[in-house]
Amino acid sequence: MSATPILYHCPDARSLRCLWAAEEAGMEIDLRLLPFPPRAFAPDYRAVNPLMTVPGWVEDGRLMTESTAICERIADGTPLEVRRDEADYWAYRNWLHRSDATLTFPLAIMIRYTRVEPEARRLAQAVKDYKAFFGGRAKSIEAALADGREWLVAGRFTIADIAIGYAAFLATTLDAEDVLGEATKSWLARCLARDGFARARARQNVGQAE
Numbered sequence: 001m002s003a004t005p006i007l008y009h010c011p012d013a014r015s016l017r018c019l020w021a022a023e024e025a026g027m028e029i030d031l032r033l034l035p036f037p038p039r040a041f042a043p044d045y046r047a048v049n050p051l052m053t054v055p056g057w058v059e060d061g062r063l064m065t066e067s068t069a070i071c072e073r074i075a076d077g078t079p080l081e082v083r084r085d086e087a088d089y090w091a092y093r094n095w096l097h098r099s100d101a102t103l104t105f106p107l108a109i110m111i112r113y114t115r116v117e118p119e120a121r122r123l124a125q126a127v128k129d130y131k132a133f134f135g136g137r138a139k140s141i142e143a144a145l146a147d148g149r150e151w152l153v154a155g156r157f158t159i160a161d162i163a164i165g166y167a168a169f170l171a172t173t174l175d176a177e178d179v180l181g182e183a184t185k186s187w188l189a190r191c192l193a194r195d196g197f198a199r200a201r202a203r204q205n206v207g208q209a210e
Contacts, residue, residue: 008056010036011204014067015055017166021074024196071159088153099163106134135179142181165191
């Protein structure tokens with residue numbers, strides 16, 4: 001019998017995608033909370049993940065470090081994935097790649113220059129520029145939802161909504177929700193109202209208090 005997968009996670013970091021997906025899928029995981037950023041505050045984590053990033057997903061002796069790839073592993077064989085024989089398969093795959101390469105990247109720059117760097121090294125202009133960068137890229141979400149669809153692909157909630165939804169959620173924590181379109185805001189509200197998301201955040205908060 002395979003051991004329970006371990007998820008190394010920092011509250012509200014990209015690893016929240018994985019915790020959220022696991023809750024949606026009903027998958028049992030061993031949640032290990034780390035302080036953010038792990039490279040500064042959890043030196044022993046290097047033995048698990050030499051990158052010193054979260055997520056770290058350990059299963060059957062294998063390490064995975066990319067949040068959306070881990071979501072794909074969690075969704076495998078569940079309604080959270082879009083199968084290759086479904087019409088929206090390639091759109092789904094494109095959304096999964098877009099979630100980090102296009103959308104979360106500018107937000108990571110904003111985090112660096114608002115939260116991670118010492119006060120003297122924080123750059124207000126960089127934050128402003130990358131907020132605008134994110135806003136331009138987020139228009140792709142608005143365009144996809146313009147026809148009134150409830151979810152991004154396949155007529156149902158999938159890990160595409162988790163992967164992209166996390167990026168939109170992260171924007172709201174950085175005072176960047178004003179660059180999101182109205183359809184995007186309504187879709188995000190549906191995502192964040194799901195029981196799986198509520199359970200994921202409650203679980204990370206319980207663990208943080210222990």
